[in-house]
Amino acid sequence: MPSPLFADHSADRPPERDAVEALITQARRLRGGLDAVRRESAVDTGLAPDPQLRWQRALCDLAAHHLDDLGGHLDQLREGLPAESGHDSAPDSAPDAAPPAPPEPAPHERGALLRRVGSAEWNLLTDEVSWSDELFAMFGRAPEDGPLTLDELPSLVHAEDQEGLAAMVTDCLVDGRPIDGEFRIVRRDGSLRTVHMVGEPVLDADGCTACMWAVLRDVSELRRSQQAVRETRDSLHHERRVAQTEHRLAVELQEAVLPPWRGSLRFPQGGPVALDLAGRYLPSGTRALIGGGWYDALQLPDGQTLLSVGDLTGHGITATSGMAMVLGALRGMAVAGHRPGPLMGLLNQLLDSAAQPALGSAVCGWFDPQQRTLEWAQAGHPAPLLFRRGTGRALDPPDGVLLGATSGASYTQHTEQLEPGDLLVLHTDGLVPRRAAGGEAAHEGAERLLALAPRFAAARSAQDSVRIVVEEFGSGEREDDACVLIARVGD
Numbered sequence: 001m002p003s004p005l006f007a008d009h010s011a012d013r014p015p016e017r018d019a020v021e022a023l024i025t026q027a028r029r030l031r032g033g034l035d036a037v038r039r040e041s042a043v044d045t046g047l048a049p050d051p052q053l054r055w056q057r058a059l060c061d062l063a064a065h066h067l068d069d070l071g072g073h074l075d076q077l078r079e080g081l082p083a084e085s086g087h088d089s090a091p092d093s094a095p096d097a098a099p100p101a102p103p104e105p106a107p108h109e110r111g112a113l114l115r116r117v118g119s120a121e122w123n124l125l126t127d128e129v130s131w132s133d134e135l136f137a138m139f140g141r142a143p144e145d146g147p148l149t150l151d152e153l154p155s156l157v158h159a160e161d162q163e164g165l166a167a168m169v170t171d172c173l174v175d176g177r178p179i180d181g182e183f184r185i186v187r188r189d190g191s192l193r194t195v196h197m198v199g200e201p202v203l204d205a206d207g208c209t210a211c212m213w214a215v216l217r218d219v220s221e222l223r224r225s226q227q228a229v230r231e232t233r234d235s236l237h238h239e240r241r242v243a244q245t246e247h248r249l250a251v252e253l254q255e256a257v258l259p260p261w262r263g264s265l266r267f268p269q270g271g272p273v274a275l276d277l278a279g280r281y282l283p284s285g286t287r288a289l290i291g292g293g294w295y296d297a298l299q300l301p302d303g304q305t306l307l308s309v310g311d312l313t314g315h316g317i318t319a320t321s322g323m324a325m326v327l328g329a330l331r332g333m334a335v336a337g338h339r340p341g342p343l344m345g346l347l348n349q350l351l352d353s354a355a356q357p358a359l360g361s362a363v364c365g366w367f368d369p370q371q372r373t374l375e376w377a378q379a380g381h382p383a384p385l386l387f388r389r390g391t392g393r394a395l396d397p398p399d400g401v402l403l404g405a406t407s408g409a410s411y412t413q414h415t416e417q418l419e420p421g422d423l424l425v426l427h428t429d430g431l432v433p434r435r436a437a438g439g440e441a442a443h444e445g446a447e448r449l450l451a452l453a454p455r456f457a458a459a460r461s462a463q464d465s466v467r468i469v470v471e472e473f474g475s476g477e478r479e480d481d482a483c484v485l486i487a488r489v490g491d
Contacts, residue, residue: 387425
């Protein structure tokens with residue numbers, strides 16, 4: 001009995017060969033376009049192993065397998081169609097003949113597609129079994145060995161799938177239900193293949209099952225692609241959850257460590273000359289990059305005020321935890337009486353010996369309310385800006401390299417005499433919305449801050465001055481987060 005897969009249905013429905021050829025052409029064009037996308041995806045994943053790109057590549061592979069299966073089915077459909085009846089005359093007698101059919105796929109490509117689908121029939125009355133050549137190739141079985149009966153078929157099926165196959169066959173033969181399921185086969189060479197089988201019983205005149213036919217398709221590559229999609233998607237979701245958790249922890253740690261006060265603050269309380277203080281953290285343009293920047297003001301036991309601004313390299317929980325360590329150490333050493341220069345040297349030793357290597361820049365100063373002086377030191381950081389009577393300038397920086405850059409570095413300190421009404425601006429170098437290359441970013445940020453001198457002169461408080469900075473720098477798409485601390489010297 002011929003297999004229904006290859007049966008000639010031309011008597012029931014006229015063949016639509018042109019339509020099949022058009023579908024084959026479209027499928028090949030789609031496959032070619034998909035190959036171009038896959039090549040670009042391969043280049044991207046090679047340069048940057050991003051889970052999102054890996055997921056896209058897996059989806060491309062899955063789509064490719066679907067298109068390959070479609071191409072194989074269309075080829076088989078064309079094999080079953082007779083030649084077109086309207087084009088059997090000589091070429092010179094039909095000048096307006098239809099364009100030639102698209103070129104055939106390469107033999108090895110076409111053969112690979114066709115081997116994925118085969119058919120089988122099991123005659124229950126005569127015990128005859130018929131397999132297509134494609135099915136022998138799929139099962140890795142030589143045609144001369146003959147096809148397997150339904151009783152022999154489980155010998156090639158994976159042990160875990162034998163019970164499921166038996167249930168499908170029983171339902172088909174006893175209850176007349178169609179078959180639609182998958183099972184794995186173990187070939188002689190030890191390779192494992194996944195087969196999808198669809199079929200139905202063929203009944204005799206009395207309504208009894210006379211035979212069973214089935215179409216089997218090798219879906220191993222398709223299932224592997226689907227598994228790759230699931231795994232990469234799950235991996236991507238997992239990494240996103242981890243990133244979201246780390247981002248939340250970084251935000252909570254930053255909020256716990258940075259000064260709790262909002263608005264203006266006066267140090268020292270009740271002293272002869274007080275500092276009017278205000279600070280602000282400005283997030284990066286994406287708000288997803290929480291860095292290691294800080295600003296801080298602390299009243300010391302002797303009545304002086306510690307001012308500090310700094311930044312550690314990196315982003316995320318590693319940067320914020322490192323910032324918490326450095327800021328905690330800075331506060332403790334300042335309370336213990338270490339002056340700015342020696343204090344910077346101790347912070348450098350701390351970062352140099354830390355388990356997680358990091359670089360940092362910082363500026364810290366001691367304000368003496370009795371003398372109205374600022375004693376300060378810096379480590380590879382932009383110098384504080386001093387605004388006085390409507391003009392501004394950067395303070396002359398003492399020597400100091402980045403924290404953690406070299407062991408045993410020494411840091412000098414300078415003293416600046418301040419006057420009533422002076423305004424000090426301490427900031428990190430991430431203020432500029434679109435950062436220039438190298439040190440130009442810090443220079444550009446300082447120039448733009450200095451240009452705000454007339455507005456600072458008209459401001460009534462340090463908090464008003466911070467608002468001016470936020471208006472100037474807060475709306476841009478910064479590549480990094482930034483901190484600013486403003487101190488106004490009282491009368």
